[in-house]
Structures are given as structure tokens and as C-alpha cells.
Amino acid sequence: MNPFLIKGYISPLFFCNRVKESEMLISAIRNNQDITLFGLRRYGKSALIHHVFHQLQKEYVCVYADIWGTSSIEEFTKELVNGLISSEVFAKQKTTTKLFNLLKSLGASFSIGTDGLPTVDVIFNSRNQQFKSLEELFNFLNQLEIPILFAIDEFQEIKKYDNNVPFEGKLRSLIQQSNNTVFIFSGSEHHLLNELFNEYSRPFYQSTRMVSIGKIDKGDYHAFIAGKFKKVKKDINPEIIDYILEISHLHTYYVQAMANFVYGQEKTPSSISEFDALYREYILEKHVFYSELPERLTKQQFSVLKGIAKTRLVESPTSASFMEISRIRSASSMHRAINSLLDKQLIIKEEGKLRLYDVFLEHYLKFVL
Numbered sequence: 599m600n601p602f603l604i605k606g607y608i609s610p611l612f613f614c615n616r617v618k619e620s621e622m623l624i625s626a627i628r629n630n631q632d633i634t635l636f637g638l639r640r641y642g643k644s645a646l647i648h649h650v651f652h653q654l655q656k657e658y659v660c661v662y663a664d665i666w667g668t669s670s671i672e673e674f675t676k677e678l679v680n681g682l683i684s685s686e687v688f689a690k691q692k693t694t695t696k697l698f699n700l701l702k703s704l705g706a707s708f709s710i711g712t713d714g715l716p717t718v719d720v721i722f723n724s725r726n727q728q729f730k731s732l733e734e735l736f737n738f739l740n741q742l743e744i745p746i747l748f749a750i751d752e753f754q755e756i757k758k759y760d761n762n763v764p765f766e767g768k769l770r771s772l773i774q775q776s777n778n779t780v781f782i783f784s785g786s787e788h789h790l791l792n793e794l795f796n797e798y799s800r801p802f803y804q805s806t807r808m809v810s811i812g813k814i815d816k817g818d819y820h821a822f823i824a825g826k827f828k829k830v831k832k833d834i835n836p837e838i839i840d841y842i843l844e845i846s847h848l849h850t851y852y853v854q855a856m857a858n859f860v861y862g863q864e865k866t867p868s869s870i871s872e873f874d875a876l877y878r879e880y881i882l883e884k885h886v887f888y889s890e891l892p893e894r895l896t897k898q899q900f901s902v903l904k905g906i907a908k909t910r911l912v913e914s915p916t917s918a919s920f921m922e923i924s925r926i927r928s929a930s931s932m933h934r935a936i937n938s939l940l941d942k943q944l945i946i947k948e949e950g951k952l953r954l955y956d957v958f959l960e961h962y963l964k965f966v967l
């Protein structure tokens with residue numbers, strides 16, 4: 599099996615570092631503090647949540663709900679209930695009847711899967727009873743008398759619901775009344791989470807511990823990758839590992855994907871130039887994802903995007919040299935282009951420098967230029 603996972607979580611064996619982050623989370627959880635976990639896309643928030651679950655599974659019933667793509671309170675509740683159903687709570691015989699009662703009282707339609715577990719399809723609620731099923735869910739959690747760790751991933755989605763401020767207030771009060779449940783709210787849209795948790799006028803104001811995750815230490819990642827090759831007696835040139843860590847900006851998913859790619863080669867490349875030749879093919883295969891990009895951007899935006907890809911990291915976009923690389927004449931056009939690329943999340947500012955958010959797109963643009 600390829601030890602470099604590019605989705606999901608298996609066990610600590612396939613997980614690199616995050617020691618401090620895990621300790622912080624675990625200590626907050628044991629002290630009954632709710633947590634907001636923030637990090638850029640694909641840095642490893644969801645995997646970290648599962649890593650923490652793995653370490654706390656004897657102490658807590660761990661529940662994971664991903665609310666990405668939900669657009670209403672009903673859908674939100676449905677995902678939470680589905681998370682609950684797929685957790686260990688169901689394995690506890692005492693809770694089974696309670697859970698079926700909960701499903702009935704939610705007025706939910708559910709189907710039983712091949713694993714014998716129900717999945718909620720829809721929750722039927724009249725408009726003025728929107729909060730009712732959420733209350734029932736929290737009542738259910740409160741009666742359980744077992745410690746529960748409840749992670750709600752992609753939490754920023756709740757900002758997109760109609761009626762979101764009264765909903766936040768309701769959710770906040772339900773959360774505050776539950777004594778046996780600790781919550782992790784996780785997401786990647788910094789400004790949205792920031793508004794939710796740090797705006798004075800909002801219900802969640804400063805109600806949770808903020809934990810952010812960034813890059814994994816370079817030396818630790820190097821040792822992790824080298825160790826996986828060594829374990830199966832595959833040779834790998836350490837320069838190639840350094841090169842991967844460099845060109846991936848240490849962005850977790852891309853490190854994993856590149857390491858997975860090298861590991862999967864029948865004959866491991868022995869030099870950086872051999873690696874590059876293989877990697878080029880791998881990146882060019884992605885043209886299906888990227889070929890329509892120029893149509894979504896103005897000429898200037900695309901030109902600046904290419905300029906950033908070519909430069910890799912841009913400290914000062916209005917410097918003469920960068921203006922020339924990206925063929926932009928005025929500082930104000932440059933500012934406009936940068937702001938729209940930031941808005942579209944095609945680029946990010948990291949440690950004061952601009953780069954492409956999608957590392958593969960950076961490499962793709964570099965290869966096709």
C-alpha cells in the first residue's frame with residue numbers, strides 16, 4: 599500500500615507530526631473548551647480532527663459532521679444526525695432505542711443501509727419549527743450521559759443560510775447548555791470564521807479557543823517521507839525529498855500527492871532532473887481541470903496569475919520587475935488584478951508573500967508557459 603495518503607485518515611502511522619496542535623486540542627477538549635480550528639484549504643484540518651479522535655476514542659464518543667454544501671438549518675441538522683448515526687454512539691446498545699426515538703421525533707425520513715445503520719434523507723419541518731429538530735438533537739446528546747466530542751467541519755457554511763443570525767444565537771445557546779459535549783468548529787474561510795467568532799455583535803463572540811494549523815516542520819516532513827521509503831527498502835535521493843518540500847511550499851496535500859507519486863513509480867527517479875521529467879507528465883495530465891481557467895479571468899488577471907506562478911512567491915507586486923514579468927503597466931491595474939485573484943481564492947498571501955493557492959496550478963502554468 600502507498601503510505602502517502604491523499605485522502606482521509608487511517609492511523610498515526612501515516613500521519614506526520616502535528617504533535618503540538620494535537621496536544622493543544624486534546625488539552626482544550628479535556629478542559630471542556632469548545633474549539634475553532636482554522637487553516638488554509640488542504641493543510642490537513644480534517645485529518646487532524648481524525649487524528650485527535652483516534653487518540654481520544656476511549657474517552658469520548660467522537661462524532662464527525664461535514665456540513666459542506668448545506669444551505670439550510672434542516673440540512674445542517676440532517677448532517678449532524680448522520681454524523682451521530684455513523685459514530686460509535688450506535689454501538690452502545692443503551693442508546694439504540696433512544697436514537698430511533700430521536701429519528702421518529704425529528705419527523706425524518708430515513709433509509710437503512712447495507713450496514714444496518716439508518717441514514718437520514720430529509721427532515722420535514724414547517725418553517726416556524728426550524729429549530730425544533732435541532733433542539734431534539736441536543737436533547738438527545740444531553741441525555742446520553744457519556745462524554746461526546748462533536749466536530750463540525752466546514753462550519754463557515756452556516757453563514758450562507760437564510761436567517762443566519764437567529765440561527766447562530768440558537769445554536770450558541772444549545773451548545774452552552776450541553777455539559778457532556780465538546781465541539782470543534784473547523785473551516786478554511788478565515789474571514790467568515792472570523793466574523794462568526796470574533797465580531798462583537800455576534801452570538802459566538804469569543805466563545806471558543808482558536809487553534810490554527812500551518813505548515814508541518816520541514817525537517818520532520820523530510821524524516822517522515824524518508825522513513826516510509828526506508829521501511830520497504832526503496833532508495834530515495836534525499837535531494838528529491840527536499841525538492842518536493844520546496845516546490846510544494848510545504849502545503850500538506852501537495853507534499854502528500856508528490857510523495858505518493860514518486861513512491862508509486864516502478865523505478866524511483868534518482869535525480870531531480872529525472873523526477874522533473876516524470877512529474878511534468880503528471881502535471882500536464884491535469885490540463886482538463888485547468889484549461890478553462892483563462893475564460894474565467896480577464897486578460898490582465900490571467901497575466902498576473904501567470905506572473906505569480908513564474909515567480910513562485912511575490913513580495914511586492916508593484917515592483918518594476920514583477921510589473922514587467924506580468925506585463926501590467928500601472929500600479930492600480932495591478933492592485934485590481936491582485937484583489938480579484940485573492941477574492942477568487944486563486945492566490946493567497948502567506949507570510950507576507952503572494953503565491954498560487956493551488957500548487958499544481960502553479961506548476962502547470964510554469965510547464966505550459
Ligand SMILES: Nc1ncnc2c1ncn2[C@@H]1O[C@H](COP(=O)(O)OP(=O)(O)OP(=O)(O)O)[C@@H](O)[C@H]1O
Pocket residue numbers: 603604605606607612613614615616637638639640641642643644645646786814850851854
Ligand atoms: N499530518 C499529516 N501527515 C500526513 N498526511 C496528512 C497530514 N495532514 C493531512 N494529511 C493528508 O493531506 C490531505 C489533505 O488533508 P485534509 O483533507 O485533512 O485537509 P483539509 O485542511 O481538511 O482540507 P479541506 O480544506 O480541503 O477540507 C489528506 O489526504 C490527508 O490524508
Ligand SMILES: [Mg+2]
Pocket residue numbers: 643644645751
Ligand atoms: Mg477538510
